Amino acid sequence: MKHHSSSGRPYISDPAASSRLTLLAVSLVILWPMLELAQFQPWLLLNPENIEVLGNFLVQFIPPNTEADFLRIVLVATIETLAMATAGIALAILIAVPLGLTISHSLSISRIGPGSNYLLSKFIRYIARFLMLFLRGIPEIVWALLLVRIFGLGPTAGVLAIAITYGGMLSKVYSEILESGNTLPARALLVAGSGRLAAFLYGLLPSTAQELASYTVYRWECAVRASVVAGFVGAGGLGQLMDQSMKMLNGGEVSTILVVFFILVLLADNISLLIRKQLE
Amino acid sequence: MSTLTDLKIARQFCIKCLVIFFTIIGLTIWSFTFLGLNPIRFFSFFADSNIAPFIARFFSPDLSTPYLLRIGNGILETLSISAIATLLASIISIGLALPTAGRFGPTAKSITRFLCNFLRSVPELVWATIMVLAVGLGPFAGTLALTLHTAGVLGRLFGETLENHPTANNTALVNSGSGRVAAFLYGTLPGIYPQLLSYSLYRWEMNIRMATILGFVGAGGLGQMLFYELSLLREPKASTVIIAMLLLVMVVDAISNKLRAAQLHSMG
Numbered sequence: 258m259k260h261h262s263s264s265g266r267p268y269i270s271d272p273a274a275s276s277r278l279t280l281l282a283v284s285l286v287i288l289w290p291m292l293e294l295a296q297f298q299p300w301l302l303l304n305p306e307n308i309e310v311l312g313n314f315l316v317q318f319i320p321p322n323t324e325a326d327f328l329r330i331v332l333v334a335t336i337e338t339l340a341m342a343t344a345g346i347a348l349a350i351l352i353a354v355p356l357g358l359t360i361s362h363s364l365s366i367s368r369i370g371p372g373s374n375y376l377l378s379k380f381i382r383y384i385a386r387f388l389m390l391f392l393r394g395i396p397e398i399v400w401a402l403l404l405v406r407i408f409g410l411g412p413t414a415g416v417l418a419i420a421i422t423y424g425g426m427l428s429k430v431y432s433e434i435l436e437s438g439n440t441l442p443a444r445a446l447l448v449a450g451s452g453r454l455a456a457f458l459y460g461l462l463p464s465t466a467q468e469l470a471s472y473t474v475y476r477w478e479c480a481v482r483a484s485v486v487a488g489f490v491g492a493g494g495l496g497q498l499m500d501q502s503m504k505m506l507n508g509g510e511v512s513t514i515l516v517v518f519f520i521l522v523l524l525a526d527n528i529s530l531l532i533r534k535q536l537e
Numbered sequence: 538m539s540t541l542t543d544l545k546i547a548r549q550f551c552i553k554c555l556v557i558f559f560t561i562i563g564l565t566i567w568s569f570t571f572l573g574l575n576p577i578r579f580f581s582f583f584a585d586s587n588i589a590p591f592i593a594r595f596f597s598p599d600l601s602t603p604y605l606l607r608i609g610n611g612i613l614e615t616l617s618i619s620a621i622a623t624l625l626a627s628i629i630s631i632g633l634a635l636p637t638a639g640r641f642g643p644t645a646k647s648i649t650r651f652l653c654n655f656l657r658s659v660p661e662l663v664w665a666t667i668m669v670l671a672v673g674l675g676p677f678a679g680t681l682a683l684t685l686h687t688a689g690v691l692g693r694l695f696g697e698t699l700e701n702h703p704t705a706n707n708t709a710l711v712n713s714g715s716g717r718v719a720a721f722l723y724g725t726l727p728g729i730y731p732q733l734l735s736y737s738l739y740r741w742e743m744n745i746r747m748a749t750i751l752g753f754v755g756a757g758g759l760g761q762m763l764f765y766e767l768s769l770l771r772e773p774k775a776s777t778v779i780i781a782m783l784l785l786v787m788v789v790d791a792i793s794n795k796l797r798a799a800q801l802h803s804m805g
Binding site (some may be wrong): 298307308315336339343344373383391393396398399406407413416485486503522532 | 553557561564566567569571574575589610614616620640658659662665666667670673676705746749753754779
């Protein structure tokens, strides 16, 4: 099969071959040091010792451990995970509401005109923004790792870790929601001399309450997953249990916990969907 | 925008809303009691115990040159883990996308769909723990763990992209005598390529974040450094690692926001 180019010379292969090959070569040159850094050694997968350890572990996955005693422990840990997510989000809201209200431009009096405390409010807004960035920039599992050192093993560290990260996350989204809606009523109130809080309650909240609540419920769903992950460093719940079973290479227990985790995530998704439908 | 009718609805008394509201409040209070948490106690806890010195040590990060060089190496390692994992996962996902989009019949479709769902449902940290058993401690375990999870996510997304893409070009090539592989490479891939690339970049961003913490189970990168320093009670060094993590996430955030804004702009 031959195609002809405009000059009459037949294309026997890909007309863009040379540029594609150059691109491939350049990518390989960039990729090489990265492969070195990541210690990319696929032959390790074929190491007989490793295969034996992993094989013995994975073989135990079937059947999952269904002893009554163990299932009871898993049930308590599951409830603990749900409680951690709920308590964590509740505390996160306490952090996010004042922070979000401080950051949001819709409630900024200095944006309307030169106020008396122009510089001070600008400074406070910067501090609040930095705090928000700091809280949500550090992953929840890092907070959990640090807090476990303060509060010891158990759910307290997990709850606080979720409260801190999700507090930062919610405050960012709250401030964005407050800015994206109809901000004219709040502005009118501020111009007429109303206080910031009153302008929020009467000018912004009525039109944005549904979106704020809906997003918070969605974040609760994410927090359920996050509290399992935080548990991996000893912060309680299903994650801590999974970590323990993993360390003891008890495959049966791990597979039970994984199945419960899937069900829990599905359940949380559906609860969150149900509540959000009611809000509409 | 709230219209007049919206305002009328908002004023109506809604018994269902009240029931939901108080159920949520009740369950929240129950959560605190179940966990034995008393938010007010936190403050007295901070006042009583000697954690103030522990926290104070974080305020003097180790900024000596040799340690900063190690941090730089850790950042590069984290970036490499995420980049290679995303690349491998994209390649695997193109292979998974064909059966997921139903190109090889319904049986293959449901099998690969299940496989993708399974791969992405297992959290990255669990994959990492398993991979540490498979290849030992180090960044390679993290790379494999991220590859497996990302392959599940991208396999599904790529499959959906392929399914929604018109097949006319592909069919034209096959009908004029081209092989099936060539028809895919020249007829279908150029059309879906931008979408696949944008999905992969989006996952890369998430994988950088994930790669920073996978080290907690021994899978390399900045996370492993942090875990190590905290275990040795070297808070100043741990503090430097945390600052590096924060900076990395912020830089990635800023770049991706810029790119997204540029993309939106170019789309008009």
